[in-house]
Amino acid sequence: MTIFAAIRLPREILFGKGQRHALPAVAAKLGKRALICTDERFAATATFAEMVAGLKAASVEVLVYSAVQPDVPQETVAVCVNQTRHFAPEMVIGIGGGSCLDMAKCAALLLSHGGELKDYYGEFKVPGPILPVIAVPTTAGTGSEVTPVAVISDSERTLKVGISSPHLIAFAALCDPELTMTCPPGLTAIAGADALTHAIEAFTAARRGTDHTLAQNNVFIGKSALTDHFALLAIKLLGRSLEKACKDGSDEDARADVMMGALAAGCAFGTAGTAAAHAIQYPAGALTHTAHGLGVATMMPYVMTYNQSVASAEMAEIGKALGLEASGTNIEDHAKGAIEEIRRLFAAIGITSTLADLGLSADKLDWTAEQAFGIDRLIKNNPRPFDLDAMKRLVRAAYDGDLAASAI
Numbered sequence: 001m002t003i004f005a006a007i008r009l010p011r012e013i014l015f016g017k018g019q020r021h022a023l024p025a026v027a028a029k030l031g032k033r034a035l036i037c038t039d040e041r042f043a044a045t046a047t048f049a050e051m052v053a054g055l056k057a058a059s060v061e062v063l064v065y066s067a068v069q070p071d072v073p074q075e076t077v078a079v080c081v082n083q084t085r086h087f088a089p090e091m092v093i094g095i096g097g098g099s100c101l102d103m104a105k106c107a108a109l110l111l112s113h114g115g116e117l118k119d120y121y122g123e124f125k126v127p128g129p130i131l132p133v134i135a136v137p138t139t140a141g142t143g144s145e146v147t148p149v150a151v152i153s154d155s156e157r158t159l160k161v162g163i164s165s166p167h168l169i170a171f172a173a174l175c176d177p178e179l180t181m182t183c184p185p186g187l188t189a190i191a192g193a194d195a196l197t198h199a200i201e202a203f204t205a206a207r208r209g210t211d212h213t214l215a216q217n218n219v220f221i222g223k224s225a226l227t228d229h230f231a232l233l234a235i236k237l238l239g240r241s242l243e244k245a246c247k248d249g250s251d252e253d254a255r256a257d258v259m260m261g262a263l264a265a266g267c268a269f270g271t272a273g274t275a276a277a278h279a280i281q282y283p284a285g286a287l288t289h290t291a292h293g294l295g296v297a298t299m300m301p302y303v304m305t306y307n308q309s310v311a312s313a314e315m316a317e318i319g320k321a322l323g324l325e326a327s328g329t330n331i332e333d334h335a336k337g338a339i340e341e342i343r344r345l346f347a348a349i350g351i352t353s354t355l356a357d358l359g360l361s362a363d364k365l366d367w368t369a370e371q372a373f374g375i376d377r378l379i380k381n382n383p384r385p386f387d388l389d390a391m392k393r394l395v396r397a398a399y400d401g402d403l404a405a406s407a408i
Contacts, residue, residue: 002210003225004207004209004210004224004225005224005225005226005227006214006215006221006224006226006227006271007224007226007227007230007267007271008148008166008169008270008271009146009169009267009270010135010145010146010169010170010171010172010173011171011172012026012171012172012173013146013172013173013175013263014026014172014173014174014175015175015176015259015260015263016175016176016177016256017176017177017178017252017256018176018178019174019175019176020047020051020136020174020176020178020179021054022174023051023054023055023093023134023136023174024054024055024057024058024060025058026134026172026174027055027058027060027091027093027134028058028059028060030090030091030132030134030171031060031089031090031091032059032060032061032090033060033061033062033063033087033088033089033090033091034055034060034061034062034063034089034090034091034092034093034134035063035065035084035087035089035091035092035093035104035107035111036052036062036063036064036065036092036093036094036095037065037068037080037092037093037094037095037096037100037103037104037107038064038065038066038068038094038095038096038100039066039067039068039069039096039097039099039100040066040067042066042095042096042100042138043064043066047179048095051095051136052064063084063087063089065080065083065084065103065107067079067080068080068096068099068100068103069099070099071099071151071152071153071160072099072102072103072106072150072151072152072153073152073153073154073155074117074118074152074153074154074155074161075155076103077103077106077107077110077117077152078110078116078117080103080107081107081110081111084107084111085111089111089131090131090132091131091132091133091134091171092104092105092107092108092111092131092132092133092134093133093134093136094133094134094135094136094170095136095138096136096137096138096139097137097138097139097141097142097191098137098139098141098142098144098151100138101135101137101142101144101145101170102144102149102150102151102152104133104135105130105133105144105150105163105168105170106150106152106163108130108131108132108133109126109130109150109163109167109168111130111131112128112129112130112131113126113127113128113130117152117163118154118161120163120165121161121162121163122162122163122164123164123165123218123219123377124164124165124217124219125163125165126163126165126167126168128167129167130167130168132170132171132172133168133170133171134170134171134172134173134174135170135172135173135174136173136174136175136176136179137173137175137179137180137259137262138179138180138183139180139183139187139191140177140180140183140188140191140192140195140255140258140259140261140262140263141190141191141192141193141194141195141262141293142191142194142195142262142266143195143198143262143263143265143266143267143269143270144266145170145173145175145263145266146169146170146173146263146266146267146270147168147169147266147269147270148164148165148166148167148168148169148219148270149162149163149164149168149219149270150162150163150168151163151292158283158286158371159282159283159286159371160282160285160286160292164219164220164377165219166219169270173263175259175260175263177252177255177256177258177259177260178255180255180258180259181249181250181252181255182249183249184249185246185247185249185350186350188242188245188246188249188258189242189246189349189350189351190291190293190294190297190351191262191293192238192242192245192246192258192261192262192293192349193242193293193294193296193297193300193346193349193351194262194292194293194296194297195234195238195258195261195262195265195266195293196234196235196238196239196242196261196265196297196300196342196345197274197277197278197293197296197297197300198234198262198265198266198268198269198274199230199231199232199234199235199238199261199264199265199268199269200231200235200300200304200318200342201269201273201274201275201276201277201278201300201303201381202223202227202230202231202265202268202269202272202273202274203223203227203228203231203232203235203268203272203314203317203318204223204275204304204307204311204314204315204318204383205222205223205227205272205273205274205275205381205382205383206222206223206275206380206381206382206383207222207223207224208221208222208380208381209222218377219273219377220269220271220272220273220274220377220381221271221272221273222272222273222381223272224271224272226271227267227268227269227271227272228268230264230265230267230268231264231265231268231269231272232317232318232321233260233261233264234260234261234262234263234264234265234268235261235318235321235322236261236321236322236323237257237258237260237261237264238257238258238261238262238265239321239322239323239341239345240257240323241253241254241257241258241261242254242257242258242261242345242349243345243348243349245257245258246349246350272381273377273378273381274296274378274381275303275378275379275381275382275383276299276303276306276307276372276378276379276382276386276391276394277296277299277300277303278296278378279372279373279375279378279379279382280295280299280303280368280369280372280391280394280395280398281295281296281298281299282371282372282375283367283368283371283372284299284355284358284360284368287359287360287361287364287368288358288359288360289359290358290359294351294352294358295358297346297351298346298351298352298353298354298355298357298358298398299355299398300342300346301339301342301343301346301403302394302397302398302403302406303382303394303406304338304339304342305339305403305404305406305407306384306390306394306406306407307382307383307384308332308335308336308339308407309384309407310383310384311335311383311384312331312332312334312335313331313335314383315334315335315338315339316331316334316335316338318338319334319335319337319338319341320334322338322341322342324337324338324341339403343403353401354398354399354400354401355368355395355398355399356399356400356401360399362399365392365395365396365399366392368395369388369391369392369394369395370388370391372391372395373386373388373391393405393406393408394406
């Protein structure tokens with residue numbers, strides 16, 4: 001079998017302490033007018049003022065939209081665009097957490113192609129290139145700085161909605177770990193667990209073949225040699241440093257590892273995609289109003305156990321990346337060791353262990369399973385196939401905290 005690989009990434013990725021200071025030079029290459037999307041908290045910081053001053057010194061005129069809300073309510077994108085269209089920006093800069101980056105992508109989309117955001121829900125609905133986006137994350141989790149996805153919430157729908165298109169990939173990603181130093185322990189844990197889940201699901205995603213039309217018809221195309229490289233790097237970095245960063249937010253090396261881990265995980269799943277843990281989180285999160293990263297991480301050990309029968313070799317590799325000693329030659333034991341280490345790590349940083357603890361009610365288990373099973377773009381990416389009964393058993397096992405039952 002010949003190697004198959006595919007990857008879609010920004011034109012430029014800059015990572016390291018102080019790389020935020022490259023923003024003026026990067027922006028000046030794209031034009032003279034920049035719309036900045038951020039939130040009220042970060043807009044009030046001295047760091048943000050310094051970044052704006054740097055842009056102005058580089059002769060880049062700036063208009064700031066600082067009303068980005070968590071989970072990007074779809075109606076707020078129209079507000080942003082209506083308030084800023086007169087400025088005729090030549091680029092959009094997202095500075096903040098994943099919601100700020102997603103807002104920047106969505107604003108660039110509507111400024112470029114018009115219409116309503118709902119016109120673009122789903123895959124490959126964006127008709128062409130959008131205004132260039134520069135992504136400057138201040139948290140380490142979603143990987144939105146490098147992915148082709150923007151996730152928004154729509155009051156007319158129970159579940160969050162995704163817009164997926166290679167045209168949404170940022171022009172440049174500037175990742176400065178110093179911007180994460182003030183991130184509180186709880187958010188560090190949830191965001192980092194989200195990133196680790198991205199990496200594990202990308203690495204264990206189904207292999208979907210080498211058909212030359214695959215990547216032309218699907219945004220997410222399953223695992224490949226290149227996505228595997230990024231996924232294992234993410235698992236290694238997050239495995240060794242996420243717990244440290246949660247315990248000591250001033251640990252610069254741990255912060256850098258976690259941010260690089262989130263970046264690498266984004267590089268992996270942005271092409272490979274995610275799978276069942278994300279499918280279950282969408283309805284579970286909608287019902288419990290809990291953070292996305294918390295939900296996917298809660299599900300991850302159960303999904304790994306469900307998938308172990310067909311992905312034990314990959315899970316054994318995950319164990320090696322996590323630094324586990326590989327004594328003996330039994331791959332199944334190594335795979336179980338990896339699952340147990342993920343459970344231990346998530347428990348150590350405060351991730352809930354069951355869907356019941358997440359707040360999901362027992363009478364919503366079947367509905368959650370039915371909704372998850374219907375998210376085809378994620379379910380077809382799972383290495384072990386599902387039918388509805390299997391999904392119901394998995395959701396029940398995660399509710400009860402019965403890891404063994406999730407293997408059935």
